[in-house]
Amino acid sequence: MTLRIAVCLLVMVLTGCATTPRAPSVSGDPVIATDIAWQQHAEQLGQLQAWRLSGRIGARQDQQAWNAGLEWRQTDDLYEIDLLSPFGSKLAHFSGNEQGVFLTNSKGQTAFAETPEQLMTQLLGFSLPLAGMRYWVRGLPEPGIQHQRLELNKAGRLSQLSQSGWEVDYLQYQSVAGVDLPKRLKMSHEEIGVTLVIKDWAAPVHD
Numbered sequence: 001m002t003l004r005i006a007v008c009l010l011v012m013v014l015t016g017c018a019t020t021p022r023a024p025s026v027s028g029d030p031v032i033a034t035d036i037a038w039q040q041h042a043e044q045l046g047q048l049q050a051w052r053l054s055g056r057i058g059a060r061q062d063q064q065a066w067n068a069g070l071e072w073r074q075t076d077d078l079y080e081i082d083l084l085s086p087f088g089s090k091l092a093h094f095s096g097n098e099q100g101v102f103l104t105n106s107k108g109q110t111a112f113a114e115t116p117e118q119l120m121t122q123l124l125g126f127s128l129p130l131a132g133m134r135y136w137v138r139g140l141p142e143p144g145i146q147h148q149r150l151e152l153n154k155a156g157r158l159s160q161l162s163q164s165g166w167e168v169d170y171l172q173y174q175s176v177a178g179v180d181l182p183k184r185l186k187m188s189h190e191e192i193g194v195t196l197v198i199k200d201w202a203a204p205v206h207d
Contacts (some may be wrong), residue, residue, distance in 0.1 A: 004036075033144050034154060034156045037155060037157070038156035038157070039150050039156075040156075041180065046140065047140060049074075049179075050074065050075045051073075051201065052061065052201070053071075053137065053201065053202070054071045054198070056068070057083075057193045057196050059071045061126050061191055061193075064125075068084055069083070069084030070196070071084065077098055079095070081093070081094040081116075090106060092104070092106070094119065096116060100112060100113065100114050101113075101115065105120040129189075132145070132166065133187075136168050137182060137185075138155075139182050141161055142164065143162055145163055146163075147157075149161065149162035153170075166184070166187050166188065169187075170185040171183075174198075176201040181201050183198050
């Protein structure tokens with residue numbers, strides 16, 4: 001092999017090494033980036049133990065439809081939920097924790113049950129999974145309960161969740177003090193469909 005040919009081959013090798021594209025780094029993988037964003041976001045939401053929201057909730061079952069204003073106050077395991085008429089009067093007030101829940105209706109009558117689902121069935125004819133909703137309204141799956149599906153959007157926020165027999169679709173988020181929290185979501189379970197529009201978030205709550 002002549003010196004000239006050897007030099008040409010060396011130039012070709014060096015040129016090829018310089019122009020060969022590199023494989024994308026792991027940190028640039030959009031799937032991994034989305035997962036990391038979700039993990040950071042979920043950790044941030046998990047620290048949010050005191051919050052308050054207000055909005056409207058609508059439900060349908062078969063041919064029947066129902067809607068009301070909603071105010072929900074949560075501090076650790078203690079919750080207070082008000083259902084309001086279109087004029088702002090209180091239709092029902094739920095207050096409780098894992099030990100039980102009290103219901104006060106618009107007439108001032110009270111009732112107690114071990115779970116809010118029992119009282120909601122008596123009042124509305126159907127029940128909502130408040131134990132799960134405590135997390136779902138923040139954009140989190142309920143911990144300790146297996147979920148059948150968990151899908152994220154490009155920002156690493158929940159877009160769809162299947163858990164406890166319910167399908168939850170996150171339609172819109174809003175930024176509250178730099179934290180993305182749900183604004184519109186839909187839930188469905190068998191023949192029950194629920195729409196929740198959250199107008200205002202307040203977190204943390206300071207009373």
